[in-house]
Amino acid sequence: GENVEQHPSTLSVQEGDSAVIKCTYSDSASNYFPWYKQELGKRPQLIIDIRSNVGEKKDQRIAVTLNKTAKHFSLHITETQPEDSAVYFCAASGVDSSYKLIFGSGTRLLVRP
Amino acid sequence: EPEVTQTPSHQVTQMGQEVILRCVPISNHLYFYWYRQILGQKVEFLVSFYNNEISEKSEIFDDQFSVERPDGSNFTLKIRSTKLEDSAMYFCASSSLTSGNNEQFFGPGTRLTVL
Numbered sequence: 578g579e580n581v582e583q584h585p586s587t588l589s590v591q592e593g594d595s596a597v598i599k600c601t602y603s604d605s606a607s608n609y610f611p612w613y614k615q616e617l618g619k620r621p622q623l624i625i626d627i628r629s630n631v632g633e634k635k636d637q638r639i640a641v642t643l644n645k646t647a648k649h650f651s652l653h654i655t656e657t658q659p660e661d662s663a664v665y666f667c668a669a670s671g672v673d674s675s676y677k678l679i680f681g682s683g684t685r686l687l688v689r690p
Numbered sequence: 691e692p693e694v695t696q697t698p699s700h701q702v703t704q705m706g707q708e709v710i711l712r713c714v715p716i717s718n719h720l721y722f723y724w725y726r727q728i729l730g731q732k733v734e735f736l737v738s739f740y741n742n743e744i745s746e747k748s749e750i751f752d753d754q755f756s757v758e759r760p761d762g763s764n765f766t767l768k769i770r771s772t773k774l775e776d777s778a779m780y781f782c783a784s785s786s787l788t789s790g791n792n793e794q795f796f797g798p799g800t801r802l803t804v805l
Contacts, residue, residue: 609792611794613733619798620781620796620797620798621781622796623793626792626793666732666733670792675740675745675746676721676738676785676787676792676794677735677746678735680734683731
């Protein structure tokens with residue numbers, strides 16, 4: 578069935594360094610790839626997304642890259658700040674009847690001051 | 691900015707009892723979803739709903755679960771006879787899916803605790 582793998586499960590970086598989180602997906606029909614940030618006890622918040630017709634998208638310190646051939650997509654956070662500390666989930670969605678999101682297992686990012 | 695809302699924020703129930711979780715999606719959205727997140731785990735898809743019917747459901751969404759849109763604004767998830775393993779955070783989400791925009795907006799969640 579559809580599956581999204583996410584690595585690493587935890588990531589600790591020094592403030593100001595970059596953080597990279599990687600995901601792979603199994604369903605080649607997937608065409609929408611959002612990234613969500615979830616703080617403790619809160620709802621997932623969309624931070625950036627990318628569609629299959631582009632290879633890269635950037636929004637200030639956050640960027641996402643997509644390699645459709647390899648079925649990989651990655652989140653890049655530059656100049657990390659302590660408030661970036663949270664759990665980050667990647668997800669994939671296809672053109673099936675429901676556009677449901679299949680989530681990765683999450684990455685707990687800790688930015689050390 | 692419009693948001694998805696959910697009530698209650700926390701529901702405690704005894705095993706075997708019925709619970710109803712309520713959601714108010716964003717008003718012009720047409721696609722509605724329920725997801726669950728067991729503590730410390732990933733978000734899992736339960737069911738999608740469009741045009742007043744279920745469009746897809748996961749293996750988790752068995753006969754104990756049902757969804758309903760009883761009026762023009764509410765979207766509910768009912769668990770008929772709760773089990774201990776139903777304890778989780780339940781998120782409602784909605785999407786407009788206009789112009790191919792798949793973005794889903796999540797509610798704040800209902801934490802369900804089954805004792």
